[in-house]
Amino acid sequence: MSDKQTPSVCLIIIGNEILSGRTQDTNLAYIGRRLNELGLELREVRVVPDVEADIVKAVNECRTAYDYVFTTGGIGPTHDDITARCIAKAFGVPIERNPHAVALISQSYKPEDLNEARLSMADMPKGATLIENPVSMAPGFQYQNVFVLAGIPSVMQAMFESVKYKLTGGAPISSRTVSAFLGEGVIAQGLGELQERYPDLEIGSYPFFRSRRFGISLVVRGTDTDRLDQAAAELKDLIRSLGGKPVEDTAT
Amino acid sequence: MSDKQTPSVCLIIIGNEILSGRTQDTNLAYIGRRLNELGLELREVRVVPDVEADIVKAVNECRTAYDYVFTTGGIGPTHDDITARCIAKAFGVPIERNPHAVALISQSYKPEDLNEARLSMADMPKGATLIENPVSMAPGFQYQNVFVLAGIPSVMQAMFESVKYKLTGGAPISSRTVSAFLGEGVIAQGLGELQERYPDLEIGSYPFFRSRRFGISLVVRGTDTDRLDQAAAELKDLIRSLGGKPVEDTAT
Incomplete structure (x- = not known):
């Protein structure tokens, strides 16, 4: 496609489980198809491990090279979920506990089940805006031209559909x-x-x-x-x- | 994995059909699993379109950053199969018609079916060594630390298995x-x-x-x-x- 009117998108898939072959990614194909329908073109995909330096490097290279960047994976409550702090580091902004995200997460657990690990899912780069998660509540977020989505396909798809109106596309492909x-x-x-x-x-x-x-x-x-x-x-x-x-x- | 004894591998998946979501890639998971069994680690994957500048850039960035690079796709006889000439360009070497590859390809067609498009599958960087293709004959090739495989999964897998002995792995993961x-x-x-x-x-x-x-x-x-x-x-x-x-x- 040589159409200069078609904005370019890069997808960064974050997760050791994809690289080891344990999990078969299906998010790429979903995002590729939907972007074409919306008049955007998925121009590159990178799959990187749960390693801070690798994620930061990929985000910084891709956010300047493409109109939009999507990431999938690494936004849960466990030690290997490091996407949010990597995005903050890539942009050189502090990470903070987003009050709106805390409210959403708090609503979805009984008070006795709400712990520090679950609250940590509200940690985001300062100034991020939330991406709604109608499936399991814990939100994704957008920071400038980077959209941070979950890795579980059903959650990722719901987040994509709730954020698509923020993308400016050309003619559908x-x-x-x-x-x-x-x-x-x-x-x-x-x-x-x-x-x-x-x-x-x-x-x-x-x-x-x-x-x-x-x-x-x-x-x-x-x-x-x-x-x-x-x-x-x-x-x-x-x-x-x-x-x-x-x-x-x-x-x- | 912090084991320094585990060699690193990057996979470059070449093809518009993957980025558009038309074709669901399965080569990544196969290669990731097999590498772990052989004591190597798939450390990064890039998916790039059938565009010369993009392929050359990815190959040059990855061949210096990782011990081995695999590519899949783009080695057929049609106009969008540009992998071989991109590898030659990345290494700054001329492309030439490999006589051994010509022999293999010639054997698999009746003389009247052997045309210029089919013979073009023998065009490889000067100095490349062939990777056997037991499924459909047209070979892949290796140039230094870059292994160029087909995109069709059955052919890719057969090529991988015929070339794996060239990889020096650590302890199996x-x-x-x-x-x-x-x-x-x-x-x-x-x-x-x-x-x-x-x-x-x-x-x-x-x-x-x-x-x-x-x-x-x-x-x-x-x-x-x-x-x-x-x-x-x-x-x-x-x-x-x-x-x-x-x-x-x-x-x-």
């Missing part, structure tokens, strides 16, 4: 997907020529192995739906000219 | 996982104290939502299995002392 049982090498030349005729669109080729046969899904992405339809029609003609049977996926 | 239906906030203090008593191990707390209840999986990781067993036993005692019922996962 749409796509058309056409698949066929053709070798990538068979269509490569014609596909490259098609990409040259549509420099405003992004054409990707993704091989798959299904029913014991290799096939390809060809994905055209862009903001102009008329151009997308034109390119998809040309793509189907190209596949037919090579002896293939094009199938347009409705869910792309 | 093992783990013990104990789960319980306890709130994270209930166990946070005791867990933090346990982590302080075991600075050589890494203790992570991962909340989950199952059978309509919140619970936690506590994961202890390290290279010394006796210490792991000790810490897991203490963890179970801690859970019991808080009124919980510890369950040790056999597959961690």
